Amino acid sequence: MTLHPVTGPGNPVDPPSGQRGQSPVSRAIQAIGTLLSESPLANEQFQEARHDKAEADRLAHEAAQSGVRKADAVARAAAERRKADPHERINRPFGTGLAIALAALDALPAYWSAEAFGLSQDSTLVLTALLCAALGGGMWLLDLFARQRRRAALRLLEGTLAAGFIGMFVLRFDYLQVTVGEDAVSSAIEALALTAISAALVAVGYVVLSHRTPKAVADAERAVQQTAQSGAQEAAAAARAHAARSRAALEDTVVTWILSHQPADADYEQFLEATGQAIDILLSR
Numbered sequence: 609m610t611l612h613p614v615t616g617p618g619n620p621v622d623p624p625s626g627q628r629g630q631s632p633v634s635r636a637i638q639a640i641g642t643l644l645s646e647s648p649l650a651n652e653q654f655q656e657a658r659h660d661k662a663e664a665d666r667l668a669h670e671a672a673q674s675g676v677r678k679a680d681a682v683a684r685a686a687a688e689r690r691k692a693d694p695h696e697r698i699n700r701p702f703g704t705g706l707a708i709a710l711a712a713l714d715a716l717p718a719y720w721s722a723e724a725f726g727l728s729q730d731s732t733l734v735l736t737a738l739l740c741a742a743l744g745g746g747m748w749l750l751d752l753f754a755r756q757r758r759r760a761a762l763r764l765l766e767g768t769l770a771a772g773f774i775g776m777f778v779l780r781f782d783y784l785q786v787t788v789g790e791d792a793v794s795s796a797i798e799a800l801a802l803t804a805i806s807a808a809l810v811a812v813g814y815v816v817l818s819h820r821t822p823k824a825v826a827d828a829e830r831a832v833q834q835t836a837q838s839g840a841q842e843a844a845a846a847a848r849a850h851a852a853r854s855r856a857a858l859e860d861t862v863v864t865w866i867l868s869h870q871p872a873d874a875d876y877e878q879f880l881e882a883t884g885q886a887i888d889i890l891l892s893r
Contacts, residue, residue, distance in 0.1 A: 632882035633889070636866070640886055643865050650865070653858040654890070660851040661891045667844040674840035681831040695819055703820035710813040711744030717806045718743065721776045724783035742772070743806060747813035754818060769810065777803040859887055 644651045718739035722732045746769050753762040777799050784795035821829075863883055 632878055633885045636879075636882040636886035637890065639866050639869070640862055640883075640890060643862060647861070647865070650858070650861050653854070653861055657851070657854040657858045657887075658891050660847070660854040664844070664847040664851040667840070667847045671840040671844035677831075681828060684828045684831070697821065698816065698819045700820045700823070700826040703816050707747055707813045707817050708744070710809050710816070711740055711747065714740050714743050714806055714809045717776075717802045717809075720802055721780055721806075724779035726783075726787075743810050744813070746810055747817055750810075750814045751817035755822075769807075773803050773807050776806065855887065855891065859884065862887060 644654055715736060719732065719736040722735040722739060725732070725735060727735065746765065749765050750762070750769075753765060780799035780802050781795050784790045784798055785792065790798070820826075863880070866879070866883060
């Protein structure tokens with residue numbers, strides 16, 4: 609392609625001798641510079657296209673980094689799952705919620721145990737809440753000490769819970785005999801059933817907690833979900849599409865203007881290729 613400085617549309621003049629050895633891309637860059645200096649519209653389109661390209665490049669970089677983070681998170685989650693015991697497969701939030709529900713179910717037997725202290729209704733309710741909290745805390749401590757392999761603390765906690773259940777049995781048994789007036793056998797059976805319910809709820813809660821996925825696995829899986837939901841890829845794709853539209857609008861203006869100012873013997877294929885390369889070079893500066 610041969611491009612010349614113009615004196616008007618369709619009236620090219622011969623290029624200076626210093627430009628005859630220039631490549632088509634260099635001459636296209638000079639022609640685009642002339643257009644930008646003469647046309648406010650073309651200059652505005654150029655600035656917009658350059659801004660959109662820079663934004664698309666920035667978001668593409670962020671998307672690439674997000675992809676690396678996602679790959680790292682997936683690898684970490686897989687490694688943590690391999691390290692976890694095979695039986696630890698209950699979803700952690702679900703397991704935690706189920707354990708809380710089991711602790712709440714202990715409210716009824718805990719209330720019957722609290723009645724044995726002969727307190728007022730409000731005080732009995734407060735004591736019931738404290739018993740539920742203690743039994744629920746026992747579940748979590750059993751799971752914590754077992755995971756940390758703290759055998760001495762685990763044995764001490766088991767002994768404390770056993771003593772607590774025995775105390776609940778004795779208190780309920782005495783309450784039924786003295787206050788309600790039931791016979792010893794009926795009182796013992798009812799008190800034993802009450803204690804067994806509380807113990808079973810604590811045991812089931814501990815089993816549920818011990819079968820949850822470990823915190824390291826849950827954190828790694830959460831990191832995978834967060835990177836997957838970041839939207840970086842979608843934002844980068846939208847920015848690339850917007851940048852392509854801006855560039856296309858600029859190229860249409862440039863090509864139209866240069867076509868009206870180029871010599872009749874120009875090589876159009878070379879002209880279009882050189883113009884596109886020139887636009888890409890200028891937008892990247």
